[in-house]
Amino acid sequence: MSAPSVLFDVPGPRARRVSLIASIVAAVLIIAGAAWVITTLAAPRDSGGITLPGMFDGSRWNIFTDPEVWGAIGRGVVATLQAAAVAAVGAIILGIVFSLLRSSLIAWVRVPTAWLLEFLRGMPVLLMMLFILLVASTGAFWAVVIALVLYNGALIGEILRAGLAALPRGQREAALSVGMRESQSKILVEFPQAFRQMLPIIVAQLVVLLKDTSLGFIVGYNEIIRTNINNLGSFYGNRYLFSLFVVTLVIYLAINLTLSWFARWLARRTASGGKTVKRGGKAVDPTNPAAILEAKARADEADRLAANRGLGAHDGTAH
Template identity: 80%
Template structure:
């Protein structure tokens, strides 16, 4: 069987030529947009009738020669990572609990858990933070952490539940046949497999969790954005606003791209059973966690239907 797709014909000379032309045109357009952005940033401007230096002018970047500025940025970055780390541990722990309760065979446990999960998934994270801060008076840090734990714990729990549901029925039947109880089978046989299967999705959700720590700006938590875009900009003046914005963006990109790279590496490792992929093949693209959960649930339903006869009898 040839390596070409069975659904699409291999492109001919005309298609390859059109694809090459489109790629060249697209590259030229992208370079033109980048050149326009650089030219715009390098041009002096007028604000309120007063000439001000260009954004790329060195006078807008001289504050970064001050060690105090980097000290403040470092403290904001540490505060962001601290909230994200505590919330990540709590979200994973809560997700494990939710997945076990949601997949319980007892109706009065499973149904209220499903209602609670739907409520938490539908509530905006910022409203959770404000509610916790105003009602529980926990302080800004714990308002951010608890809200992130609740919201992301529901998504991680749904991912783990979908992973449990997508496992072959033979896993549980084999565990029960050797004398294990249902809870033992779930904890010792099924759950480790589901956790490993959904681990890349969990890591991808933790990337979202890290970015959501920026909502702490609204509730007064001194994370990275509040430190740079509010405190430092107010102290040094608005002319450094873009410079601080650029540095903040670079820090977030460095952290999130590192986590995304780790998630892709983890997906490649888990997909290959812990072995290296031959030829250095690229990892499968990370999907949205909600989409992955629905896909796992669909696979679980398909596997369940295979065990039913035409009349729906197993």
């Protein structure tokens, strides 16, 4: 028999019965809701005096026998992956620069960088795309890429700064003891360790970057959603919108779930120093949005402690 938890009392028979009843009721409601959605979609409907078949009727899916349709879908997928790949490389490079500037010991470098990061993190990505497209006239592709680089570079910079703050102080002290300067210690000793530690969270952020390429629909970039829903939907007619929507959803899920699985695998592997941790091992789930918030909070706490140590040292010198 397992020991009782110190955080909460073991539920008694009545609590377990109530929990079981609530679970059954919730399951019934979910099944009923799913059945209602499927029935509604499968039912024929009237449109302008014409009765159209249900969403699952074969006549709504016959366009997928045309190779031209799959060719157009493939071009949309390639456009999405192309924008995501270029933006991912740029965001990682910019994040590295931001993390080094944000953790600088020079105040006139660190403080303006902090203001810039807060501005970029607070600016909606779509607004960035529209601003770049209208003001710089870069074209839809580069408007999407530059906006994603700026926004995600700011987030990756904060993630890497958290990795630097989480390293033991002995790493820097050991580097300084062998004659390295502060900048050499940070670039050659501390940063490679921080990057490896935060790599799973960076990969998870790149999953978000890939999904944000869908905002290119608004600025006229022919990514997968604009290609499928707008271009193919307009050409073949509204009766195929649902089937095109389902195909688009499946493609996005396949790509994003694959990247999320890779981020979790990477987290388990890096947590064990190169050996894959079992599924129940102690590895932080990098796909959890709280992981990024925790990383930023850790970095902010490290900055606060460093500032307090600096004030304490200044007071001691004054006396």
